[in-house]
Amino acid sequence: MSKTEFIAHVRESDKRLQSVSNHLLETASIARTLAAKLDLAEAGELMGLMHDFGKYSEKFQKYIRRVTGMLSYADLDSEDENNGGDHSTAGAQWIYRRLRKFGAAKNEYGKISGIGELIGQILGLCIASHHGAGLIDCLSPESNEKPKWRERFDKDDKLTHLSECEKNADDIIINRAEELVGAELVKLLDKAIVDILKQKNLSPKSKEFYLGCLTRFLFSCLIDADRINTSDFENERQKEIRNLTKIPNWQEAIDKLESHLSAFSIKYPIDEIRRNISESCLTRSQDKQGIYTLTVPTGGGKTLASLRYALHHAKLHNLDRIIYIIPYTSIIDQNAQAVREILGEEWVLEHHSNIEPDQQTWQNKLLSENWDKPIIFTTMVQFLDAWFGSGTRGVRHIHAMTKSVLIFDEIQTLPIKCVHLFCNVLNWLTQFGKSSAVLCTATQPLLNALKNPELGQVQLAENAELMGNQSEVQKLFDDLSRVEIHYRSQAGGYSLENAGTFLLEKFEQYSSCLFIVNTKKWAQDLYRYCQSHNIPQEALFHLSTNQCSAHRKTIFDKIKLRLKNKEPVICISTQLIEAGVDISMACVIRALGGLDSIAQSAGRCNRHGENAGKGKVYVLNLKEPALDKVLPDIHIGQQKAESVLKDFEGQDILQPNAMSQYFDYYFYSRSNEMAYSLPNNYSGTLLDWLSDNAQNTYVPKNDQRTTKYPLLMQSFKSAGQLFQTIDAPTQAVIVPYKNAKELIAILCGTDNNEQKYKALAQAQRYSVNVFPNVWRKLQENNAIQETQLGSGIYYLKDRHYTEEYGLSIEESGNLTFYDL
Known part of the structure; x- marks a missing residue:
């Protein structure tokens, strides 16, 4: 068989063949471009060259020729023995066996550096994992058996076909790979690794976690490069318009935004306060890169103020994109649309949910979405799943999070169990990934002052609060105070009948009422109660995440129109409405929840200060049996909120001091949950599995190694299989x-x-x-x-x-x- 006949893929539309050499060279070129953001271009290129090296085997070629002509190509990238066998391990073996020689000789003190072995492990791991369910385990989390990565790298030649592939491979592939796999590559990655290991303020656990972040970044570059090349082979016109190296014209976006802001008129006193917040963000955008906080009361105009900061900051530091990470899909449409209307369709991409499956196949490789616009709106679930979830669906977005501005909206909604994982990732992105971050909320959870800092806490920039010092933030809250909170409690909780009666009384009094509940069942039951009491259908609205985003937007638009026309409105919603939704009611009723949720709900009342007096917010303790089992976070939040309501009785519970007290009760009293506890049949935490694997009994771990450099000891795949951002996968x-x-x-x-x-x-x-x-x-x-x-x-x-x-x-x- 001549070398020109080795096939990597077959195009479905016209059965055109893509050669192995073309696929490897083109993927290598893309991976080089992506990895160059962190000065690791050669590492990206080498991975791309060798990732499908095993497709030079006769076994794979016989397989692909056999399936050519079939209607479905879903299994073309499968590594099942019946579908061409293992074609990813050969490239991993080739790289590892050459790189491990660097730093293998003893120095004058009789010690071995081990740098080449670590670099070979990192790059080989990315290649060996690119067709599976994400990065493979380095160690099995619960046993002291031979490391999984060594098992894979030592796999028999009869199964990986390495020797055969070396004979069959095109000269251009082998020659370029040999050029790359040398001292310069080792020097390049050595710097990236030493930059992490030399940090004096990092615990050993965090250092090993950061090495995992570096590995995930490189893995992301390879996965996205592979998918882009496969997609471009199928659709050549797409390739013609793609420009991976183009930095957005931030000045163009700045001009559009500044023109829009200059047209704003001052209708209410709150508009002047919002302008001042925006001006502060503009001034602080000129600061150096790092992690900052933006603590602004609800209704303070955070979306456009943070956009103004991000655009100017991105231009100053020559960054690639701006990413908004939002807690709920319900807010994405609204915020993305606001930005789209100012900047234009070509600037904004929304990434809502994971429609495509976890496992990579030839078919969904072509359809999966990459973040190819300057401004991305996504959710915290998507962000965390990209870093910690199983599969390769989300991991391709990790490289896009580097050299970017990351705006985290409503950061207090970060799941408790993910706190240390999140803090470590954010620190790596800002310290080593050339990104900046802004943590936005009215209820700042103080992620920089955790009880167990050695497990990872946010490393804030100097003078991190964009709104100034504590007294300036307090004044901002005082100036923006627009509501009164009233707590109503009944023994055993309000029944549906009593809660419904309370709602109808307030509706009669105020004409526009929003009732926010904790569960979908309560929302539906309360909606039906209102129907049964002859509330006009055109005035009654129900909202939950069982409605798609487009459906909810239609409902929001109807509500806004009725409010604008001074027509009566009752809206019953789950908590999806409580953060960031631009709706203003005369009266808001909130089922007892966490104080942060109460504060966010209050932001839907008298939002623009349009009422003569202060808006009315009522908090009711509803009858919610078994809530502690179904929604334990909300149940604990209720308990801690009641404590604060008692401590600050007669005072403004939305003030920063009350919120700090709440987080002390709620957030930090749960410090033992923040490293992501595992089910009872597992030892340690997910943080352990993704760092030093502290509980594993395998002897030659990093704390016992005699080499200067560590090895990766993570259980990546096992951690991904157990990780869930929310309590059940969706x-x-x-x-x-x-x-x-x-x-x-x-x-x-x-x-x-x-x-x-x-x-x-x-x-x-x-x-x-x-x-x-x-x-x-x-x-x-x-x-x-x-x-x-x-x-x-x-x-x-x-x-x-x-x-x-x-x-x-x-x-x-x-x-x-x-x-x-």
Whole structure:
């Protein structure tokens, strides 16, 4: 077989072949560009050259020639023995065996450096993992057996076909790889590694975690490069318009934003305060890079103020993109649309939910979305899943988080169990990833002052608060005080009847009322209560995450129009509405929850200071049986909030001092949960597994090694399998709301990958994330269907989606919510 005949991929549309050499060279070029952001271009290129080196084997070539001509190519990147076998280990072995020789000789003190072995392990790990469920384990987390990475790197030549591939490989591949795998590459990565290890303020655990971050960055560069090249092979026009090295014209965006801001008129006193907040952000955007806080009361105009900071900061420091990380999908549409209207469609990308499946296949490689616009809106779930989740779906976004401005909105919603994981990642991104970050909220959780700093806490920049010192922040809260909080408590909690009566009384009094509850069941029951008491249907609204983003936007628009026209409104919502949604009611009722949630809910009342007096916010303790089992975070928040309500009785509980007291009660009293505790049948924490694997009994770990440099000891794959940002994994399903029906038809019917990609991107706004128990019920009721066999993308049948409630298990629309 001549070397020109070695095939990597076959294009579905016209059966055109992509040679192994072309795929390796093109992937290497892209990976080089991506890794160059952190001055690791040669490392990226070498990984790209060797990632599919095993496809030079006769076994893979026989396989791909056998399937050529079939209608489906879903398994072309599978490593099953029946589908061409292992074609990723050969490249990992080739790199590791050459690099481990560097630093293997003893120095004058009789010690071995070990730098080459560590670098070979890092690069080899990325290559060996690129077809699987994310980075493989270095150590098995619960045993002292031979390290998993060594098992993989020592795999028999008969199974990896390394020797055969070396003979078959094109000269251009081997020659360039030999040029790269030398002292200069070692020097390059040695600097990146030493920069981490020499940090005096880092614990050994954090240092090993940071080495894992460096590995994930390189893995991300390889995964995205591989997917981009595969996608561009299928769609050559896409390749022509792609420019990976282009830095956005930030000045153009700045000019548009400044023009928009200059047109703002001062209608209320609050508008002057918002302008001052924006001016402070503009001034502070000229600071050096680092982690900053933006502590502004609800309604302070954080979205545009933080955008102003980010645009000017990105221009000053020559950064690649701005990423907004938001707690709820419900806010993404609104905030993204606000920015899109100012800057234009070409500037903004929304990344809502994971529609495509975890496992990489040839088919979903072509459809998966990469962050190719200057300003990205995504969720905290997406951010954390990219770093810690299983699979390769999210990891491709990690490199995009470097050399960027990261705006974390409502940072207090960070899950308790993820605190140390998050702090370590954010520190790595800002200290070694050339990024800056802003932690935005009205209720700052003080991530820089944790009880166990050795496990990782945020390293803030000097003078980190963009609004000034503590007294200046307090004055800002005083100036923006627009509501009064009233706590109403009944023994045993308000029943549905009593809560409904209270709501209708306030509706009669104020004409516009928002009732925010903790569970979907309460929202639906209260909505039905209002229906049964003859509230006009046009004035009554229900909101929950069982409605897709586009559906919720329609409801928000109707509510805003009625409020503008002074028409009566009752809105009953889960907590999705409490943060960042630009709606202002005369009266807000909040089911007892955490004080931070109460504060955010209060931001939906008298938001613009339009009422003559202060807006009224009522907090009720509802009858919520078993909430401690179903939603333990909310249950604990309720307990701690009640303590603060008593401590600050008669005072403004939205002031920073009250919030600090709340976080002392709630946040820091739970310090033993912040490293992500594991189920009882596992030892240690997820932080352990992703750093030094402290509980593992394998003897030659880093604390016993005699070499200067450590080795990676993480259990990456095992950690990813257990990691869940929220307490149960969710599966996205596209729902048949309005335009989504056309998108579903395209995804079901077309073989054109360009059409599929566009439809999938648009379908983000029409997807709903559901928990496993609901997913099982939908399957049992034949309510969901795969778009095409093997696509891993699902849609909901028409009869299971209603205008009132959204996704429904039963055809009637009566969904049993299990108190979720």
